[in-house]
Amino acid sequence: MALVPLRVLLDHAAENNYGIPAFNVNNLEQIKAIMDAAREVNSPVILQASRGARKYAGEAFLRHMVLAAVEEYPEIPIVMHQDHGNSPATCYSAIKNGFTSVMMDGSLMEDAKTPASYEYNVEVTAKVTEVAHALGVSVEGELGCLGSLETGAGDKEDGHGFEGTLSHDQLLTDPDEAADFVERTGVDALAIAIGTSHGAYKFSRKPDGAILAIDRIREIHRKLPNTHLVMHGSSSVPQDLQDLINSYGGAIPQTWGVPVAEIQEGIRNGVRKVNVDTDNRLAITAAVREALAKEPAEFDPRKFLIPSMKYMLKVCRDRYVEFGSADQASKIKQVSLDEMAKRYIAASSMKKAVTV
Numbered sequence: 001m002a003l004v005p006l007r008v009l010l011d012h013a014a015e016n017n018y019g020i021p022a023f024n025v026n027n028l029e030q031i032k033a034i035m036d037a038a039r040e041v042n043s044p045v046i047l048q049a050s051r052g053a054r055k056y057a058g059e060a061f062l063r064h065m066v067l068a069a070v071e072e073y074p075e076i077p078i079v080m081h082q083d084h085g086n087s088p089a090t091c092y093s094a095i096k097n098g099f100t101s102v103m104m105d106g107s108l109m110e111d112a113k114t115p116a117s118y119e120y121n122v123e124v125t126a127k128v129t130e131v132a133h134a135l136g137v138s139v140e141g142e143l144g145c146l147g148s149l150e151t152g153a154g155d156k157e158d159g160h161g162f163e164g165t166l167s168h169d170q171l172l173t174d175p176d177e178a179a180d181f182v183e184r185t186g187v188d189a190l191a192i193a194i195g196t197s198h199g200a201y202k203f204s205r206k207p208d209g210a211i212l213a214i215d216r217i218r219e220i221h222r223k224l225p226n227t228h229l230v231m232h233g234s235s236s237v238p239q240d241l242q243d244l245i246n247s248y249g250g251a252i253p254q255t256w257g258v259p260v261a262e263i264q265e266g267i268r269n270g271v272r273k274v275n276v277d278t279d280n281r282l283a284i285t286a287a288v289r290e291a292l293a294k295e296p297a298e299f300d301p302r303k304f305l306i307p308s309m310k311y312m313l314k315v316c317r318d319r320y321v322e323f324g325s326a327d328q329a330s331k332i333k334q335v336s337l338d339e340m341a342k343r344y345i346a347a348s349s350m351k352k353a354v355t356v
């Protein structure tokens with residue numbers, strides 16, 4: 001199956017009440033582990049690349065590795081998604097490079113550090129949506145800034161994330177504003193801020209409702225029952241991977257992620273795309289540390305790059321099953337970008353939301 005637009009997968013997920021993990025990719029091993037796990041459990045796949053990933057691998061390598069996955073795993077529907085586009089230009093260059101879905105993150109200004117005004121966010125997101133939809137490409141917007149409800153601080157993973165601290169109002173998506181935002185921008189999916197942040201150091205204790213606002217998802221879903229919601233910063237930071245890394249010489253301070261049960265509650269309330277990157281980073285680090293420690297005389301990189309995938313394979317398999325996307329891949333029908341573009345035109349001339 002050729003690459004599919006994100007909208008196709010999210011509509012199927014909404015119709016069948018499940019969520020799909022969106023895994024970040026930078027290199028061959030990550031793509032192989034994600035795809036092997038998907039094949040094992042028959043799950044659709046969202047591969048997402050940040051600006052950092054596009055810089056790390058280079059546009060051509062990234063594009064061709066994803067196209068190789070399409071060729072090697074023809075039975076699996078795959079989306080290629082731009083994670084956190086900081087400007088319309090970044091989104092357009094992703095579209096030019098074959099991405100079938102883009103995120104325009106207008107919650108921050110183009111410097112990816114300064115919180116943006118609501119009007120700025122609406123303006124840049126609507127602009128990207130108009131161009132992307134004309135080409136059949138899906139769009140994710142973001143409303144509210146990702147950051148910790150414990151400290152008010154943002155995350156600065158790879159330079160993306162606000163500096164300083166923000167109030168709870170700025171760190172939590174407002175349900176009324178969300179309804180207005182979706183209406184004015186026409187996005188296919190909306191990333192919401194509920195107290196999650198990128199990276200391993202999300203919470204200093206097991207999160208409760210005071211620092212992880214799952215209730216906010218329910219409120220937004222009540223206002224926007226037909227909008228696909230997206231949870232960013234949704235790694236669970238498994239204790240066993242923290243322990244494994246530390247047992248092979250790592251120094252990860254005790255930390256907590258988003259419990260899978262909370263994500264499942266989000267999925268029951270309209271969350272369809274769940275961003276997971278850190279868990280796979282931890283899985284790779286644990287496996288590489290273990291392989292190198294067990295064979296200190298080894299110097300062939302393949303001897304630690306092949307094992308590098310083993311814990312990641314498990315993380316991906318677990319998330320497909322836990323989020324409910326396992327057993328769904330073979331039920332999804334291909335919709336081309338051209339067909340999608342026609343549907344957006346038809347829907348806008350009838351002034352209603354597109355349906356797949």
Ligand SMILES: O=C(COP(=O)(O)O)[C@@H](O)[C@H](O)[C@H](O)COP(=O)(O)O
Binds near residue numbers: 051234235277
């Ligand atoms: O939500 C995300 C990951 O959440 P996570 O840290 O896994 O809880 C992604 O959207 C991030 O954008 C991604 O991890 C950032 O990657 P880089 O910019 O470092 O490549």
